[in-house]
Amino acid sequence: DVQLTQSPSFLSASVGDRVTVTCRASQGINTYLAWYQQKPGKAPKLLIYSASTLQSGVPSRFSGSGSGTEFTLTISSLQPEDSATYYCQQLNYYPLTFGQGTRLDIK
Amino acid sequence: QVQVQESGPGLMKPSETLSLTCLVSADAINSNRYNWGWIRQPPGKGLEWIASLYHTGDTYYNASLKSRVTISVDASKSQFSLTLMSVTAADTAVYYCTSRLGQVSTWGRGTLVTVSS
Numbered sequence: 001d002v003q004l005t006q007s008p009s010f011l012s013a014s015v016g017d018r019v020t021v022t023c024r025a026s027q028g029i030n031t032y033l034a035w036y037q038q039k040p041g042k043a044p045k046l047l048i049y050s051a052s053t054l055q056s057g058v059p060s061r062f063s064g065s066g067s068g069t070e071f072t073l074t075i076s077s078l079q080p081e082d083s084a085t086y087y088c089q090q091l092n093y094y095p096l097t098f099g100q101g102t103r104l105d106i107k
Numbered sequence: 108q109v110q111v112q113e114s115g116p117g118l119m120k121p122s123e124t125l126s127l128t129c130l131v132s133a134d135a136i137n138s139n140r141y142n143w144g145w146i147r148q149p150p151g152k153g154l155e156w157i158a159s160l161y162h163t164g165d166t167y168y169n170a171s172l173k174s175r176v177t178i179s180v181d182a183s184k185s186q187f188s189l190t191l192m193s194v195t196a197a198d199t200a201v202y203y204c205t206s207r208l209g210q211v212s213t214w215g216r217g218t219l220v221t222v223s224s
Binding site: 032034042043044046049050055087089091094095096097098099100101 | 144169203207210
């Protein structure tokens with residue numbers, strides 16, 4: 001199985017900060033990686049697919065990069081509404097797997 | 108994107124069989140462009156993929172659940188389903204159904220299933 005390890009697990013940042021979350025895969029997954037944002041009591045929301053393609057309707061301050069085994073999600077200028085838990089998911093191999101999540105709090 | 112919506116029993120007793128359904132638009136369920144899936148999330152925990160189903164009939168299951176789980180489609184009802192046998196408290200979770208087109212997944216709102224005696 002492909003293990004996805006996110007870092008950090010918890011992040012606290014201020015409005016306007018640039019924030020980066022990393023997702024490392026235990027084996028190469030090309031660019032078959034998605035990023036989700038989840039707020040309490042809600043379903044995960046797709047932010048990025050194919051490692052770097054912004055899903056329609058997602059603010060342009062979100063961006064993704066990477067291929068192979070290392071991927072990043074960047075929020076260029078943090079907004080209050082970005083407080084959430086973020087997950088990466090690989091779709092290259094079954095079983096599909098998720099990272100453990102990164103909780104992002106706004107200071 | 109294809110919208111999906113789960114429905115389920117809410118509360119169950121240990122050893123019962125869980126049946127969940129996911130309603131999909133009629134055009135999509137017959138399309139060979141989408142695949143269908145289920146993901147769950149125990150309270151306060153992370154996301155766990157359960158199963159996926161392709162229009163070819165190919166199915167994939169999480170090995171930890173494979174002996175208890177079945178994913179299937181009923182095109183006549185525009186829905187696909189998940190059956191999980193012999194539930195325990197560890198199966199308490201929000202269950203999400205998903206439709207996937209390429210690498211783009213659309214999720215339902217989720218349905219909470221609680222297993223308790």
